[in-house]
Amino acid sequence: AQSVTQLGSHVSVSEGALVLLRCNYSSSVPPYLFWYVQYPNQGLQLLLKYTTGATLVKGINGFEAEFKKSETSFHLTKPSAHMSDAAEYFCAVYTGGFKTIFGAGTRLFVKA
Amino acid sequence: DTAVSQTPKYLVTQMGNDKSIKCEQNLGHDTMYWYKQDSKKFLKIMFSYNNKELIINETVPNRFSPKSPDKAHLNLHINSLELGDSAVYFCASSQDQRGPQGQFFGPGTRLTVL
Numbered sequence: 527a528q529s530v531t532q533l534g535s536h537v538s539v540s541e542g543a544l545v546l547l548r549c550n551y552s553s554s555v556p557p558y559l560f561w562y563v564q565y566p567n568q569g570l571q572l573l574l575k576y577t578t579g580a581t582l583v584k585g586i587n588g589f590e591a592e593f594k595k596s597e598t599s600f601h602l603t604k605p606s607a608h609m610s611d612a613a614e615y616f617c618a619v620y621t622g623g624f625k626t627i628f629g630a631g632t633r634l635f636v637k638a
Numbered sequence: 639d640t641a642v643s644q645t646p647k648y649l650v651t652q653m654g655n656d657k658s659i660k661c662e663q664n665l666g667h668d669t670m671y672w673y674k675q676d677s678k679k680f681l682k683i684m685f686s687y688n689n690k691e692l693i694i695n696e697t698v699p700n701r702f703s704p705k706s707p708d709k710a711h712l713n714l715h716i717n718s719l720e721l722g723d724s725a726v727y728f729c730a731s732s733q734d735q736r737g738p739q740g741q742f743f744g745p746g747t748r749l750t751v752l
Contacts, residue, residue, distance in 0.1 A: 558738045569642070569728055569743035570681075577737055614679055620738040624669055624693050628681040 528553045528621040532629035540637045545589075545604040547632045549617030552598060558620035559600045561591055564631075565613045573615075576600060587611070612636045641665050642744040644729050650750045651719055659714045659747045661729030669693075670712040671730040671741065672704060681728070687712055716749075724751045 533548040551557055558577050562570040574585025581593040591602045600617060617629040642663045651657055663670065671694075672684040685704040686694035692704070701717045712729060726748050730741040 560740050562740075562743075564679075567746075569745050570730075570741075571743070572740040575740045577739070616681065624686050624688055624732075624734065625683060626738070626741065627683075631679045631681075633679075 528619055528627060530617050530619050530627055530629040532615075532617050532632050534632055535630065536633045536635065538635040538637060539607045541609055542606050545602070545607045545611065545634065547602040547615050547617075547634065549591075549600045549602065549629060550598055551600060551617070551619045553619055553621070555622060557593075557600075559591075559593060560618040560620070560626070561585065561589070561600075561602050562616045562618060562628075563587075563613050564616065570616060573602070607634075607636045609636050609638065642729055642731055642742050644727075644744040644747050646747060647745060648748050648750075650752065652752055653719055653721060655719050656715070656717045657719060657749070658716070659727055659729075659749075661712045661714070661744055663710055663729075663731040663742070663744075665731055665733070665742060667731035667733040667742070668709060669732045669734060670706065670709075671732075672712065672714050673728040673730065675726045675728060675746070677725070685712075685714075719749075719751045721751050724749055 529552045531550045560575045561573040564570045576593045584590045589604045614631045669688045671686045687706040690706045703715045706712045726746045729744040732741045
């Protein structure tokens with residue numbers, strides 16, 4: 527069965543530091559992978575997606591993620607954290623039949 | 639020019655009542671979804687409609703009944719509300735004719751059952 531695991535329910539970084547949010551997936555078919563961000567009291571917003579082609583994908587707000595098939599990973603990174611990046615981040619995998627499953631989420635804290 | 643809208647944003651009600659949440663998308667998407675997000679932020683698919691046809695119906699109590707009058711609307715009716723129904727409910731839509739492209743989410747409806 528397909529699944530998504532986000533390592534670390536909470537990640538704390540200093541402003542200006544590297545952001546790394548980890549995501550591992552299992553999928554029986556070539557995966558379609560997504561990262562979403564949720565700011566407080568808002569809906570989820572698509573940050574970036576991997577469907578086919580280039581394994582390094584760039585998204586909005588300076589985020590990027592790399593699809594590594596051998597490691598079944600799709601980690602999200604940003605070179606320099608900003609206070610406005612504080613939010614909940616969700617990794618997701620499309621499992622077929624119009625269904626997407628989401629990881630449990632990682633809360634990102636950014637310290638001044 | 640809101641892409642996916644939901645009403646109401648907040649809903650506070652007593653146990654046993656019946657309530658509805660409405661969702662509309664103006665993106666021209668073919669597929670719409672209802673998700674439930676619990677207090678720990680866990681997001682779970684409830685229903686999905688494609689071109690007004692129900693295609694995903696997860697293990698949700700039959701007190702929950704979705705209705706899609708047209709491709710742009712997906713409503714959720716809940717009968718005999720229980721304390722455990724308290725959560726944030728999100729509507730979403732997507733257009734996946736060329737493979738999954740990701741979903742657009744509404745702002746959510748926070749349901750509190752007293």
